[in-house]
Amino acid sequence: MMTTTDLDTLSINTIRTLSMDAVQKANSGHPGTPMALAPVAYALWQRHLRFDPEDPIWPDRDRFVLSAGHASMLLYSLLHLAGVKAVNPKYETLGQLAVSLDDIKDFRQLESRCPGHPEYRWTSGVETTTGPLGQGVATSVGMAIASKWMAAHFNRPDFPMFGFDVYALAGDGDMMEGVSSEAASLAGHLKLDNLVWIFDNNRITIEGKTSLAFSEDVATRFIAYGWNVTRVGDANDLAMLDRAFETFKKTTGRPTLIIVDSHIGYGAPTKQDTHGAHGEPLGEEEIRATKKFYGWPEDATFLVPDGVREQFAAGIGARGSKLRKEWLARFEAYKAKYPAEADALYRMQHRQLPEGWEQAIPSFPADAKGLATRDSSAKVLNAVAQRIPWLIGGSADLAPSTKTRLTFEGAGDFQAGSYGGRNFHFGVREHAMGAVLNGLSLSKIRPYGSGFLIFSDYGRPPIRLASIMEIPVIYVFTHDSIGVGEDGPTHQPVEQLISLRATPGLVTIRPCDANEVAEAWRVTLGIRHEPVALVLTRQALPTLDRTKYAAASGLAKGAYVLADADGGKPEVLLIGTGSEVSLCVAAHETLTQEGIRSRVVSMPSWELFDQQPAEYREAVLPQSVGARVAVEQGSTLGWERYVGTGGQVIGMKTFGASAPLKELQKKFGFEPAHVVAAAKQQLKRR
Numbered sequence: 001m002m003t004t005t006d007l008d009t010l011s012i013n014t015i016r017t018l019s020m021d022a023v024q025k026a027n028s029g030h031p032g033t034p035m036a037l038a039p040v041a042y043a044l045w046q047r048h049l050r051f052d053p054e055d056p057i058w059p060d061r062d063r064f065v066l067s068a069g070h071a072s073m074l075l076y077s078l079l080h081l082a083g084v085k086a087v088n089p090k091y092e093t094l095g096q097l098a099v100s101l102d103d104i105k106d107f108r109q110l111e112s113r114c115p116g117h118p119e120y121r122w123t124s125g126v127e128t129t130t131g132p133l134g135q136g137v138a139t140s141v142g143m144a145i146a147s148k149w150m151a152a153h154f155n156r157p158d159f160p161m162f163g164f165d166v167y168a169l170a171g172d173g174d175m176m177e178g179v180s181s182e183a184a185s186l187a188g189h190l191k192l193d194n195l196v197w198i199f200d201n202n203r204i205t206i207e208g209k210t211s212l213a214f215s216e217d218v219a220t221r222f223i224a225y226g227w228n229v230t231r232v233g234d235a236n237d238l239a240m241l242d243r244a245f246e247t248f249k250k251t252t253g254r255p256t257l258i259i260v261d262s263h264i265g266y267g268a269p270t271k272q273d274t275h276g277a278h279g280e281p282l283g284e285e286e287i288r289a290t291k292k293f294y295g296w297p298e299d300a301t302f303l304v305p306d307g308v309r310e311q312f313a314a315g316i317g318a319r320g321s322k323l324r325k326e327w328l329a330r331f332e333a334y335k336a337k338y339p340a341e342a343d344a345l346y347r348m349q350h351r352q353l354p355e356g357w358e359q360a361i362p363s364f365p366a367d368a369k370g371l372a373t374r375d376s377s378a379k380v381l382n383a384v385a386q387r388i389p390w391l392i393g394g395s396a397d398l399a400p401s402t403k404t405r406l407t408f409e410g411a412g413d414f415q416a417g418s419y420g421g422r423n424f425h426f427g428v429r430e431h432a433m434g435a436v437l438n439g440l441s442l443s444k445i446r447p448y449g450s451g452f453l454i455f456s457d458y459g460r461p462p463i464r465l466a467s468i469m470e471i472p473v474i475y476v477f478t479h480d481s482i483g484v485g486e487d488g489p490t491h492q493p494v495e496q497l498i499s500l501r502a503t504p505g506l507v508t509i510r511p512c513d514a515n516e517v518a519e520a521w522r523v524t525l526g527i528r529h530e531p532v533a534l535v536l537t538r539q540a541l542p543t544l545d546r547t548k549y550a551a552a553s554g555l556a557k558g559a560y561v562l563a564d565a566d567g568g569k570p571e572v573l574l575i576g577t578g579s580e581v582s583l584c585v586a587a588h589e590t591l592t593q594e595g596i597r598s599r600v601v602s603m604p605s606w607e608l609f610d611q612q613p614a615e616y617r618e619a620v621l622p623q624s625v626g627a628r629v630a631v632e633q634g635s636t637l638g639w640e641r642y643v644g645t646g647g648q649v650i651g652m653k654t655f656g657a658s659a660p661l662k663e664l665q666k667k668f669g670f671e672p673a674h675v676v677a678a679a680k681q682q683l684k685r686r
């Protein structure tokens with residue numbers, strides 16, 4: 001058993017005092033938990049984590065997730081002291097530190113690598129953005145799944161290319177949030193024995209003692225989920241912590257929960273064990289007294305004593321370097337023996353796709369009856385997935401409806417015992433699904449998850465995080481409007497589309513027919529740094545005759561002229577998305593017969609259109625044409641930006657109703673005659 005040396009204690013107290021000093025200088029932040037958990041994080045990083053500070057994106061490294069994101073100074077101190085190197089957007093390490101001492105001194109200031117909460121992509125070594133409680137632990141389940149899947153997919157006899165472990169540090173808040181329950185239930189079901197959550201059982205949250213609101217037996221709960229549960233009675237006991245980590249590594253067939261009893265604000269004479277240590281600076285006087293308790297020079301700030309950096313270099317540094325070099329040597333041999341697999345591994349790690357994957361994208365013949373966009377999506381997804389082995393995903397129990405199942409030979413199901421399967425069953429757990437997708441994407445798998453558009457609300461927090469992190473998660477949201485009919489207002493999305501569009505960085509695409517669906521998948525898979533929401537119908541839509549109307553490839557520009565007045569020069573613009581585009585086309589045909597010059601603009605994606613140069617946008621929606629009608633079976637909010645304040649929006653101003661689709665279309669005005677009337681009214685106004 002390892003013992004505690006003076007250098008161990010010195011290193012731990014360095015983490016503590018850096019955290020206290022940074023929060024004090026910033027005059028905001030959370031000192032108490034870094035102070036309490038410094039020994040836990042130190043024991044893990046220094047003695048167990050398979051992580052090389054020289055290359056924080058080495059593919060088979062163990063992952064450390066700080067789910068208690070408010071305790072960010074704990075992570076920044078570790079990154080600094082371990083000497084973790086910065087990685088640039090081209091996945092290169094250039095030698096400078098991910099977190100400098102100056103960054104720590106600038107904690108929470110603009111441009112510092114130490115923002116209030118850990119941010120993936122901004123600070124190298126941060127494995128995922130955390131802060132919204134519960135997200136980190138739930139995301140860690142996705143990472144553990146990724147490790148299992150990549151092991152099943154890439155490992156060969158004598159070539160263990162993957163098998164990393166995932167450690168997540170969680171607080172009371174993480175345990176209270178519903179998403180951690182969903183995720184823990186799934187992790188237990190999947191028997192993810194490469195996953196460990198370390199629960200900081202300090203019994204304190206913001207309002208005070210957890211007894212105000214939280215009295216369940218967490219250990220029993222996790223045992224019921226099928227986890228192995230172990231305890232460390234004192235967060236300062238490195239030997240007990242070692243034993244717990246060893247127990248985790250020896251445990252097979254189930255994830256591990258380590259419950260650690262700790263004292264928030266450890267060592268602070270008046271604030272230890274109080275919520276006063278949670279989220280505000282300790283104050284100069286309290287800091288001096290605490291430093292005295294640690295045997296630290298009371299006046300020194302941001303002190304890193306001699307020997308501390310060397311201590312980390314000799315521990316995590318030396319171990320990580322050796323492990324990574326062994327892995328790299330193994331990869332070279334793997335490349336020689338399994339060139340195709342090695343090529344796939346490399347591409348995947350760089351968010352590239354296999355050569356020629358687009359050739360698999362089908363096209364669809366014109367068909368008045370057509371098919372639902374969920375069905376055309378199923379065809380496209382199944383075609384391209386055969387070319388992209390790491391395109392994997394599933395549904396929150398709705399695959400028979402969302403049609404996202406991979407049905408080709410060998411696709412298989414991801415379950416304990418078949419970790420190479422490509423079809424995931426997230427269960428009825430949209431929130432955990434979203435977080436797991438983030439964990440998969442952070443591990444460089446290309447994941448998709450599906451459900452009804454209405455239930456995107458149940459998974460919004462991880463969608464938002466995917467957007468902040470700029471990771472290419474794909475959401476397939478079907479049953480996208482009142483078009484769902486009889487299920488009624490609870491199942492009919494109204495405000496979901498506009499709320500997805502309001503999320504910065506998220507690309508939302510609502511294709512109008514099978515060929516736009518094909519183009520939507522082409523665009524989506526080509527995007528490397530943004531999440532995409534594909535919004536699809538339950539009901540059949542005509543497949544437009546593309547010899548008569550413009551090519552569906554216009555989708556890539558977000559909006560395009562689908563049908564135009566003879567010789568261009570329209571008097572009125574009809575703008576539609578998804579199922580409403582064919583409605584606009586029908587209105588256009590009527591208007592044309594009546595001698596009114598109209599243009600139909602198919603506008604599957606606001607975000608893609610807004611990225612186009614001004615000339616293109618002007619060519620599609622000319623300023624000179626003020627008469628405009630937008631048609632979409634969603635909230636009318638926001639359409640003014642494309643139709644102007646004088647334009648008309650045919651959309652939803654109320655919730656829907658339970659009735660057959662035809663009756664709903666009539667009640668809410670989604671009929672050609674209504675669009676024609678709106679167009680005429682627009683022309684009269686001018």
Ligand SMILES: Cc1ncc(C[n+]2csc(CCOP(=O)(O)OP(=O)(O)O)c2C)c(N)n1
Nearest residue numbers: 033131132133171172173174204205206278
């Ligand atoms: C989803 C979510 N809700 C609320 C908050 C605000 N918040 C930040 S920390 C915290 C209390 C956390 O308590 P605990 O997890 O026990 O952390 P400790 O204070 O013990 O470090 C809360 C409510 C948050 N970050 N995320």
Ligand SMILES: [Mg+2]
Nearest residue numbers: 172202204205
């Ligand atoms: Mg707590």
